[in-house]
Amino acid sequence: MPDRDESPPPQPADNLSSLQANLESRRAKLGRLIARGIDPYPRRFARSCSAADAIAQFEAADAAGLPDDAPPLRLAGRITSMRVMGRAAFLDLRDATGVVQALLRRNVLGDDYALLSDLDLGDFLGVTGQMMRTRTGQPTIEATSLTILAKGMRPLPEKWHGLRDVETRYRQRYLDLIANPEVADTFVQRSRVISGIRRFLDNRGFVEVDTPILVPIPAGAHARPFITHHNALDQQLYLRIATELYLKRLIVGGLDKVYEIGRVFRNEGIDQDHNPEFTLLESYEAYADYNAVMEMVEALVSSLAQDVHGSMQIPLGAHVIDFTPPWPRLSLREELQRRSGVDIDDYPDAESLTRIARQLGLEPAPREARGRLIDKMLSVYVEPHLIQPSFLMDYPEDMSPLAKSHPDQPGYVERFEAFAAGMEIANSYTELNDPAVQRARFAAQEHLRAAYDDDEADRTDDDFLTALEYGMPPTGGLGIGIDRLVMLLTAQTTIRDVLLFPQMRVLHDESERER
């Protein structure tokens, strides 16, 4: 053991972490810029074009053999790489369209070249100059002047390995977007999916509408709501769990073809395909039924695959999902019987179905409603097998309170769900438009809530019933979870990777938040 008494004490003041050293260095550079009368955060910079356009135009002009007497370009972007070689330097400038390399030479730039020593990775820089080719043939702008556009005061994630830590990727998505360019591609594709849906429905004569997000009755789906309060009205309100009942009111009102793409909120757990807020498309078409909606779903999703992915076949994990229509139409009852050996019609009540579910090795809750038991059986025996796009048709009435009964199958309704990669992507009914039957169905749901402690059972909306009493035409309705659809179309396996800001637990530790 060495005697510690004579060893020098540590020097806390001199020991800076690498982050502190980096921040200090950037602050010093900022100070030098300001001291030289340079605004490190100017108000504007008139770009002549994007990085991608600069390169494309240069290649085109070069191919046409034009002499390079073109006017100088003004390009701008974030510095993502710097290769400094004394009296010359190459910088990579990145914007949303790509990367363009800039060559800085001291004899060309003169005094402007001194700016180089106060630049860091992550700064935004504007460059004026002509496009030229380097020795290796790379299109490059040779700078005749430099303008700092925004000084970056923190170091970026490492340029080669990117940002891997998933927690940081989601909490600070901007860093993910900077460090991992393929992430930005996914969100551009998401935007294309949504605009493609709008185009598709608009072309078919649908009207896009906005209905309330703050609602007095959270009806229209099986889900627990988020609860809030309006002070001036002194009234409890909920965040909507669906848009269904408001859109049907608009069908009553005669709009005939309506849709909404909007956020809905369900107070549930978070996993690979659930986020408490998600984006839902709902559409309603008067005089259509669920068969017509099925054809529309095939046409919509396959055209989106073609538009966004460039093909109807999309590789996803071990599978290639082929969205080419038509998709198989499968009977729910038959599929469940084929996969589990149980014909649900043999078990007409919750008690008998609970017994057979136990025999199958499922673990139903002590008092579980029949519809929920069937839902559980589907998710175990049927849904995981629905890899290729397919429709599961004709659901039991007790899990579908808003759907019209099936004419040939008592106890069933005209409802389908579409599945792909084992995931539900669409839900549709021939809408129930008989106000008396709807009232009875709501009552049955309220009974389930009370008798089975089912706090996800649907809720009675009397104002909606009044609307139905004025008359709603035969209508085909549809709901599509946009996030899951985007997952399929962009080959992502977690919903977090198609949500820019997935829900995360708030950090309480000050030092962690300070990162």
Added chain:
RNA sequence: GGGCCGUUAGCUCAGCUGGCAGAGCACCGGACUUUUAAUCCGGGUGUCGUGGGUUCGAUCCCCACACGGCCCA
């Protein structure tokens, strides 16, 4: 809700059986006018997630907690 795994420098990651905390990138100083993860020389980074415990001694073993991931419900 339960189980398992993870948390080390700004980032990406090593760290053996408990014995002075490591690399690359980034950063700082120097050289360098066509680089491409530029190169070469030199420099030092730290609340080892947090709080307890065991121990002469804990990044390492134990307990609790926080956050994240995966699996199950």
